[in-house]
Amino acid sequence: MTKYIAPSILAADFANLQRDIEMVNNSKADWFHIDVMDGVFVPNISFGMPVISAIKKHATKTMDVHLMIVDPDRYIEDFKKVGADILTVHYEACTHLHRTIQAIKAAGMKAGVSLNPHTPVAVLEDVIKDIDVVLIMSVNPGFGGQSFIENTYKKVQQLKALIEFSEAETLIEVDGGVTNQNIEQLLEAGVDAFVAGSFVFKSENPSETINELKSLISF
Numbered sequence: 001m002t003k004y005i006a007p008s009i010l011a012a013d014f015a016n017l018q019r020d021i022e023m024v025n026n027s028k029a030d031w032f033h034i035d036v037m038d039g040v041f042v043p044n045i046s047f048g049m050p051v052i053s054a055i056k057k058h059a060t061k062t063m064d065v066h067l068m069i070v071d072p073d074r075y076i077e078d079f080k081k082v083g084a085d086i087l088t089v090h091y092e093a094c095t096h097l098h099r100t101i102q103a104i105k106a107a108g109m110k111a112g113v114s115l116n117p118h119t120p121v122a123v124l125e126d127v128i129k130d131i132d133v134v135l136i137m138s139v140n141p142g143f144g145g146q147s148f149i150e151n152t153y154k155k156v157q158q159l160k161a162l163i164e165f166s167e168a169e170t171l172i173e174v175d176g177g178v179t180n181q182n183i184e185q186l187l188e189a190g191v192d193a194f195v196a197g198s199f200v201f202k203s204e205n206p207s208e209t210i211n212e213l214k215s216l217i218s219f
């Protein structure tokens, strides 16, 4: 099964965004991971539509947009217009999650659902077959550069078991504190897509770092 590296643009140099986008384009990365934070669902504000449009102008890879916002249904069509390919909402932010998933698909995007560290995988039991990607937060959402939460391995295994039991084709993505020290154990637990922000963009050679992460999950 294909495995994906998704550098998180939150950790890029916004004053040199085009340079960092080209770096990702020319690396072995698979997706652009794009974090939208509203200052309500999480205690931080990142960026919105104008910045995502600007990224889309240069990006040549899948746009994986992660919404850390309340009531995401309000903006589904807008995120499609600015170039999202995968649109991920938080379970904790959706009153009618099934409806939200269908709306994302109807707008022509893959539907992702993210779980905070305290939210058990079992809450997805009745919608798992409808979800294209489950994004497990391995830090509390809101900030890059935090330490990886070890309980994530267990959650990934539980999610993998649920996907197999349900005969679903859902991908498992992990976001937060991913490095060359934990990526292989995450792969072994069943992760398909790996978001890495600080570890990539704060390294001396981000392109080489992406390629190293990719080589650790490719056989």
Ligand SMILES: O=C(CO)[C@H](O)[C@H](O)COP(=O)(O)O
Pocket: 008, 010, 011, 033, 035, 066, 139, 140, 141, 142, 143, 144, 145, 146, 175, 176, 177, 178, 195, 196, 197, 198, 199
């Ligand atoms: O969603 C996020 C924060 O809410 C970031 O994508 C995530 O934290 C990745 O950053 P890092 O690799 O620096 O931990």
